[in-house]
Amino acid sequence: MPPNEAVHSNKFFTSYDATPELVPTGTDASLFDRYAGSGSAGRSRRGHSPTRTSRMRATGSKITCYLNTECDKGRATVIHLPEECDTLGEVLPKIQHHMQLDKRMLYAAELFFPSGEKIITYPQLIDAAALDTAIIVGCGEPFDPSTIPFDILEFHLQGGGREAPKKVKKELAIKRQQFAAERAETVRSSGHGVFPNSAAVVTARSMTVENNRQQAAHMRHEYMEQLMYRASQQQELISRVQQNNAMHKLERNESKARRQTYEVARLAKIDDEKKIAKEIVRSKREVLHNRLLRNHDRVKADYDAEHGKKSSQRRSLVNKSGPEVTL
Secondary structure (H helix, E strand, C coil): CCCCEEEEECCCCEEEEECCCCCCCCCCCCHHHHHHHHHHHCCCCCCCCCCHHHHHHHHCEEEEEEECCCCCCCCCEEEEECCCCCCHHHHHHHHHHHCCHHHHCCCCCEEECCCCCECCCHHHHHHHHHCCCEEEEECCCCCCHHHCCHHHHHHHHCCCCCHHHHHHHHHHHHHHHHHHHHHHHHHHHCCCCCCCCCHHHHHHHHHHHHHHHHHHHHHHHHHHHHHHHHHHHHHHHHHHHHHHHHHHHHHHHHHHHHHHHHHHHHHHHHHHHHHHHHHHHHHHHHHHHHHHHHHHHHHHHHHHHHHHHHHHHHHHHHHHHCCCCCC
16 A cells, blocks of 8 residues: 555445645646646545535434224225424324325324334334334224224334344244144044044044035035925016017007007198198189189170271261272
8 A cells, every 4th residue: 555545444335535746736747647746636535525414324313104994895005204304293194294184184193003002102103103003094083993903003012123023923823823723633643543443533434424415415406495495497588578579569568559540640641741732733823714704704895896996987987979880
Protein backbone atom coordinates (compact mmCIF):
# COMPACT_ATOMS: atom_id res chain seq x y z
CA MET A 1 0.00 0.00 0.00
CA PRO A 2 1.38 3.45 -0.80
CA PRO A 3 2.47 5.44 2.23
CA ASN A 4 0.33 8.46 1.33
CA GLU A 5 -3.00 6.62 1.46
CA ALA A 6 -5.16 5.89 4.51
CA VAL A 7 -7.62 3.01 4.71
CA HIS A 8 -11.20 3.45 5.97
CA SER A 9 -13.18 0.22 6.20
CA ASN A 10 -16.64 -0.60 7.51
CA LYS A 11 -19.11 -3.47 7.11
CA PHE A 12 -19.93 -2.84 3.44
CA PHE A 13 -17.07 -1.08 1.69
CA THR A 14 -13.46 0.06 2.02
CA SER A 15 -12.37 3.52 0.87
CA TYR A 16 -8.97 5.11 0.44
CA ASP A 17 -8.20 8.74 1.17
CA ALA A 18 -5.26 9.97 -0.87
CA THR A 19 -3.20 12.79 0.54
CA PRO A 20 -3.02 15.84 -1.75
CA GLU A 21 0.03 15.87 -3.97
CA LEU A 22 2.14 18.93 -4.56
CA VAL A 23 0.85 20.75 -7.63
CA PRO A 24 2.77 23.62 -9.18
CA THR A 25 0.89 26.87 -8.67
CA GLY A 26 3.39 29.38 -9.99
CA THR A 27 3.62 30.94 -13.38
CA ASP A 28 5.37 27.83 -14.73
CA ALA A 29 2.31 25.60 -14.02
CA SER A 30 -0.29 25.08 -16.72
CA LEU A 31 -3.99 25.93 -16.31
CA PHE A 32 -4.90 22.24 -16.32
CA ASP A 33 -2.47 21.49 -13.48
CA ARG A 34 -3.72 24.39 -11.40
CA TYR A 35 -7.46 23.78 -11.81
CA ALA A 36 -7.17 19.97 -11.62
CA GLY A 37 -4.97 20.17 -8.57
CA SER A 38 -7.23 22.63 -6.77
CA GLY A 39 -10.35 20.55 -7.49
CA SER A 40 -8.97 17.17 -6.43
CA ALA A 41 -6.95 18.36 -3.46
CA GLY A 42 -9.85 18.56 -0.99
CA ARG A 43 -11.91 15.68 -2.44
CA SER A 44 -12.05 12.26 -0.76
CA ARG A 45 -14.08 9.12 -1.53
CA ARG A 46 -16.58 8.32 1.18
CA GLY A 47 -18.87 5.86 -0.68
CA HIS A 48 -22.64 6.17 -1.15
CA SER A 49 -24.36 8.51 1.28
CA PRO A 50 -27.38 7.04 3.09
CA THR A 51 -30.86 8.08 1.95
CA ARG A 52 -34.07 8.38 3.94
CA THR A 53 -35.41 5.18 2.43
CA SER A 54 -32.29 3.24 3.39
CA ARG A 55 -32.41 4.68 6.91
CA MET A 56 -36.11 3.72 7.24
CA ARG A 57 -35.31 0.24 6.00
CA ALA A 58 -32.49 -0.06 8.52
CA THR A 59 -33.99 1.70 11.53
CA GLY A 60 -37.71 2.23 10.73
CA SER A 61 -40.59 0.07 11.94
CA LYS A 62 -43.05 -1.86 9.82
CA ILE A 63 -46.46 -2.82 11.23
CA THR A 64 -49.11 -5.08 9.72
CA CYS A 65 -52.62 -3.81 10.45
CA TYR A 66 -55.98 -5.56 10.27
CA LEU A 67 -59.35 -3.90 10.78
CA ASN A 68 -61.34 -5.13 13.76
CA THR A 69 -64.30 -7.46 12.90
CA GLU A 70 -62.81 -7.99 9.41
CA CYS A 71 -59.58 -9.89 10.11
CA ASP A 72 -60.87 -13.10 8.48
CA LYS A 73 -62.40 -11.30 5.47
CA GLY A 74 -60.26 -8.23 4.79
CA ARG A 75 -56.64 -7.88 3.80
CA ALA A 76 -53.67 -6.63 5.77
CA THR A 77 -52.20 -3.15 5.34
CA VAL A 78 -48.43 -2.83 5.79
CA ILE A 79 -47.38 0.59 7.11
CA HIS A 80 -43.80 1.88 7.44
CA LEU A 81 -43.41 4.23 10.38
CA PRO A 82 -40.87 7.03 9.87
CA GLU A 83 -38.23 7.95 12.38
CA GLU A 84 -40.05 11.02 13.66
CA CYS A 85 -42.98 8.95 14.97
CA ASP A 86 -42.52 8.27 18.67
CA THR A 87 -46.07 8.30 20.12
CA LEU A 88 -49.33 6.53 19.42
CA GLY A 89 -50.95 9.88 18.70
CA GLU A 90 -48.65 10.23 15.67
CA VAL A 91 -49.13 6.63 14.54
CA LEU A 92 -52.96 6.61 14.49
CA PRO A 93 -53.33 9.33 11.78
CA LYS A 94 -50.90 7.45 9.53
CA ILE A 95 -52.90 4.23 10.03
CA GLN A 96 -56.06 6.24 9.27
CA HIS A 97 -54.52 7.51 6.04
CA HIS A 98 -52.93 4.30 4.75
CA MET A 99 -55.98 2.10 5.48
CA GLN A 100 -58.26 4.73 3.85
CA LEU A 101 -60.73 4.62 6.69
CA ASP A 102 -62.11 8.05 5.78
CA LYS A 103 -63.85 6.54 2.73
CA ARG A 104 -65.72 4.15 5.05
CA MET A 105 -66.58 6.81 7.64
CA LEU A 106 -64.38 5.09 10.27
CA TYR A 107 -61.88 6.51 12.74
CA ALA A 108 -58.86 4.62 14.06
CA ALA A 109 -59.08 4.98 17.84
CA GLU A 110 -57.46 1.88 19.43
CA LEU A 111 -54.84 -0.76 18.71
CA PHE A 112 -55.04 -4.37 19.94
CA PHE A 113 -52.91 -7.49 19.96
CA PRO A 114 -54.46 -10.62 18.37
CA SER A 115 -55.15 -11.89 21.90
CA GLY A 116 -57.38 -8.85 22.62
CA GLU A 117 -54.88 -7.01 24.82
CA LYS A 118 -54.93 -3.26 24.20
CA ILE A 119 -51.74 -1.49 23.11
CA ILE A 120 -51.23 1.46 25.43
CA THR A 121 -47.66 2.65 24.83
CA TYR A 122 -45.51 3.23 21.78
CA PRO A 123 -42.76 0.77 22.89
CA GLN A 124 -45.34 -2.03 22.95
CA LEU A 125 -46.17 -1.23 19.33
CA ILE A 126 -42.49 -1.16 18.32
CA ASP A 127 -41.81 -4.47 20.07
CA ALA A 128 -44.79 -6.06 18.31
CA ALA A 129 -43.60 -4.69 14.95
CA ALA A 130 -40.14 -6.14 15.57
CA LEU A 131 -41.75 -9.58 16.07
CA ASP A 132 -44.03 -9.22 12.98
CA THR A 133 -47.11 -9.41 15.18
CA ALA A 134 -50.41 -8.45 13.57
CA ILE A 135 -51.97 -5.23 14.90
CA ILE A 136 -55.77 -5.05 15.15
CA VAL A 137 -57.13 -1.54 14.53
CA GLY A 138 -60.29 -0.71 16.46
CA CYS A 139 -62.66 2.12 15.58
CA GLY A 140 -64.45 2.43 18.92
CA GLU A 141 -66.29 -0.92 18.82
CA PRO A 142 -65.47 -3.78 21.23
CA PHE A 143 -62.76 -6.23 20.28
CA ASP A 144 -64.16 -9.17 18.28
CA PRO A 145 -62.12 -12.34 18.98
CA SER A 146 -64.31 -14.52 16.73
CA THR A 147 -62.84 -12.99 13.55
CA ILE A 148 -59.18 -13.48 14.51
CA PRO A 149 -57.62 -16.27 12.39
CA PHE A 150 -56.26 -19.19 14.39
CA ASP A 151 -52.76 -18.97 12.90
CA ILE A 152 -52.34 -15.25 13.73
CA LEU A 153 -53.49 -15.84 17.30
CA GLU A 154 -51.22 -18.86 17.81
CA PHE A 155 -48.19 -17.06 16.35
CA HIS A 156 -48.76 -14.23 18.82
CA LEU A 157 -49.25 -16.57 21.78
CA GLN A 158 -46.05 -18.40 20.90
CA GLY A 159 -44.00 -15.20 21.13
CA GLY A 160 -44.05 -14.04 17.50
CA GLY A 161 -41.04 -13.72 15.24
CA ARG A 162 -39.61 -16.42 13.01
CA GLU A 163 -39.67 -19.08 15.74
CA ALA A 164 -43.43 -18.88 16.34
CA PRO A 165 -44.49 -20.76 13.16
CA LYS A 166 -42.00 -23.51 13.96
CA LYS A 167 -43.38 -23.89 17.48
CA VAL A 168 -46.98 -23.95 16.22
CA LYS A 169 -46.16 -26.59 13.61
CA LYS A 170 -44.35 -28.67 16.20
CA GLU A 171 -47.30 -28.46 18.63
CA LEU A 172 -49.75 -29.42 15.88
CA ALA A 173 -47.60 -32.41 14.92
CA ILE A 174 -47.45 -33.50 18.57
CA LYS A 175 -51.24 -33.14 18.93
CA ARG A 176 -51.85 -35.16 15.75
CA GLN A 177 -49.47 -37.84 16.97
CA GLN A 178 -51.19 -38.01 20.37
CA PHE A 179 -54.62 -38.19 18.74
CA ALA A 180 -53.47 -40.99 16.43
CA ALA A 181 -51.97 -42.88 19.39
CA GLU A 182 -55.18 -42.52 21.42
CA ARG A 183 -57.26 -43.68 18.50
CA ALA A 184 -55.00 -46.68 17.90
CA GLU A 185 -55.14 -47.56 21.60
CA THR A 186 -58.93 -47.35 21.55
CA VAL A 187 -59.05 -49.67 18.53
CA ARG A 188 -56.66 -52.13 20.13
CA SER A 189 -58.55 -52.08 23.45
CA SER A 190 -61.74 -53.08 21.64
CA GLY A 191 -60.02 -56.18 20.25
CA HIS A 192 -59.00 -55.13 16.76
CA GLY A 193 -55.59 -56.26 15.61
CA VAL A 194 -55.10 -58.65 18.56
CA PHE A 195 -56.93 -61.78 17.42
CA PRO A 196 -58.04 -62.44 13.83
CA ASN A 197 -61.55 -63.66 14.79
CA SER A 198 -62.18 -61.79 18.01
CA ALA A 199 -65.66 -60.64 18.97
CA ALA A 200 -64.83 -57.04 18.10
CA VAL A 201 -63.58 -58.01 14.63
CA VAL A 202 -66.64 -60.17 13.93
CA THR A 203 -68.99 -57.48 15.22
CA ALA A 204 -67.26 -54.79 13.18
CA ARG A 205 -67.34 -57.01 10.06
CA SER A 206 -71.05 -57.74 10.49
CA MET A 207 -71.78 -54.07 11.17
CA THR A 208 -69.85 -53.12 8.02
CA VAL A 209 -71.81 -55.64 5.94
CA GLU A 210 -75.11 -54.42 7.39
CA ASN A 211 -74.12 -50.81 6.85
CA ASN A 212 -73.17 -51.56 3.23
CA ARG A 213 -76.49 -53.36 2.73
CA GLN A 214 -78.42 -50.41 4.12
CA GLN A 215 -76.49 -47.99 1.96
CA ALA A 216 -77.15 -50.11 -1.14
CA ALA A 217 -80.88 -50.29 -0.30
CA HIS A 218 -80.94 -46.53 0.26
CA MET A 219 -79.17 -45.92 -3.06
CA ARG A 220 -81.62 -48.23 -4.87
CA HIS A 221 -84.53 -46.43 -3.24
CA GLU A 222 -83.17 -43.04 -4.26
CA TYR A 223 -82.52 -44.35 -7.78
CA MET A 224 -86.13 -45.55 -8.11
CA GLU A 225 -87.39 -42.25 -6.75
CA GLN A 226 -85.29 -40.43 -9.34
CA LEU A 227 -86.68 -42.67 -12.12
CA MET A 228 -90.26 -42.04 -10.98
CA TYR A 229 -89.60 -38.34 -10.70
CA ARG A 230 -88.11 -38.25 -14.20
CA ALA A 231 -91.07 -40.22 -15.59
CA SER A 232 -93.52 -37.79 -13.96
CA GLN A 233 -91.54 -34.86 -15.33
CA GLN A 234 -91.57 -36.37 -18.83
CA GLN A 235 -95.32 -37.05 -18.62
CA GLU A 236 -95.93 -33.51 -17.43
CA LEU A 237 -93.75 -32.17 -20.23
CA ILE A 238 -95.69 -34.22 -22.82
CA SER A 239 -99.03 -33.00 -21.48
CA ARG A 240 -97.82 -29.40 -21.53
CA VAL A 241 -96.57 -29.79 -25.10
CA GLN A 242 -99.93 -31.23 -26.16
CA GLN A 243 -101.78 -28.40 -24.46
CA ASN A 244 -99.54 -25.86 -26.11
CA ASN A 245 -100.03 -27.48 -29.52
CA ALA A 246 -103.83 -27.50 -29.06
CA MET A 247 -103.76 -23.89 -27.93
CA HIS A 248 -101.61 -22.88 -30.90
CA LYS A 249 -103.94 -24.74 -33.30
CA LEU A 250 -106.98 -23.00 -31.81
CA GLU A 251 -105.22 -19.66 -32.09
CA ARG A 252 -104.31 -20.38 -35.73
CA ASN A 253 -107.93 -21.28 -36.54
CA GLU A 254 -109.22 -18.16 -34.84
CA SER A 255 -106.65 -16.06 -36.65
CA LYS A 256 -107.61 -17.67 -39.97
CA ALA A 257 -111.32 -16.98 -39.32
CA ARG A 258 -110.55 -13.38 -38.41
CA ARG A 259 -108.49 -13.04 -41.59
CA GLN A 260 -111.30 -14.46 -43.72
CA THR A 261 -113.86 -12.12 -42.12
CA TYR A 262 -111.55 -9.18 -42.63
CA GLU A 263 -110.92 -10.24 -46.25
CA VAL A 264 -114.67 -10.49 -46.97
CA ALA A 265 -115.28 -7.08 -45.44
CA ARG A 266 -112.36 -5.63 -47.38
CA LEU A 267 -113.61 -7.05 -50.71
CA ALA A 268 -117.14 -5.80 -50.01
CA LYS A 269 -115.77 -2.37 -49.22
CA ILE A 270 -113.75 -2.41 -52.44
CA ASP A 271 -116.88 -3.37 -54.44
CA ASP A 272 -118.88 -0.58 -52.83
CA GLU A 273 -116.12 1.89 -53.57
CA LYS A 274 -116.03 0.72 -57.22
CA LYS A 275 -119.83 1.07 -57.54
CA ILE A 276 -119.75 4.54 -56.03
CA ALA A 277 -116.91 5.53 -58.38
CA LYS A 278 -118.86 4.18 -61.40
CA GLU A 279 -122.00 6.02 -60.28
CA ILE A 280 -120.03 9.25 -59.94
CA VAL A 281 -118.49 8.78 -63.38
CA ARG A 282 -121.91 8.00 -64.91
CA SER A 283 -123.51 11.06 -63.29
CA LYS A 284 -120.66 13.26 -64.52
CA ARG A 285 -121.06 11.85 -68.01
CA GLU A 286 -124.83 12.51 -67.95
CA VAL A 287 -124.27 16.07 -66.77
CA LEU A 288 -121.72 16.61 -69.52
CA HIS A 289 -124.02 15.04 -72.13
CA ASN A 290 -126.95 17.20 -71.08
CA ARG A 291 -124.74 20.27 -71.21
CA LEU A 292 -123.58 19.33 -74.71
CA LEU A 293 -127.21 18.80 -75.81
CA ARG A 294 -128.25 22.18 -74.48
CA ASN A 295 -125.36 23.86 -76.23
CA HIS A 296 -126.21 22.03 -79.42
CA ASP A 297 -129.86 22.98 -79.23
CA ARG A 298 -129.01 26.61 -78.60
CA VAL A 299 -126.55 26.72 -81.49
CA LYS A 300 -129.04 25.00 -83.79
CA ALA A 301 -131.80 27.38 -82.79
CA ASP A 302 -129.58 30.33 -83.44
CA TYR A 303 -128.58 28.86 -86.79
CA ASP A 304 -132.14 28.12 -87.77
CA ALA A 305 -133.26 31.55 -86.72
CA GLU A 306 -130.51 33.21 -88.74
CA HIS A 307 -131.10 31.13 -91.89
CA GLY A 308 -134.89 31.45 -91.61
CA LYS A 309 -134.64 35.26 -91.69
CA LYS A 310 -132.41 35.17 -94.75
CA SER A 311 -134.75 32.80 -96.62
CA SER A 312 -137.75 35.01 -95.89
CA GLN A 313 -135.91 38.01 -97.25
CA ARG A 314 -134.99 36.06 -100.37
CA ARG A 315 -138.58 35.06 -100.91
CA SER A 316 -139.75 38.62 -100.57
CA LEU A 317 -137.24 39.75 -103.17
CA VAL A 318 -138.28 37.02 -105.51
CA ASN A 319 -141.89 37.96 -105.15
CA LYS A 320 -141.12 41.61 -105.91
CA SER A 321 -139.02 40.87 -109.00
CA GLY A 322 -141.27 38.27 -110.45
CA PRO A 323 -140.77 34.69 -111.22
CA GLU A 324 -137.39 33.49 -112.19
CA VAL A 325 -136.83 32.73 -115.86
CA THR A 326 -134.73 29.78 -116.66
CA LEU A 327 -133.07 29.45 -120.03
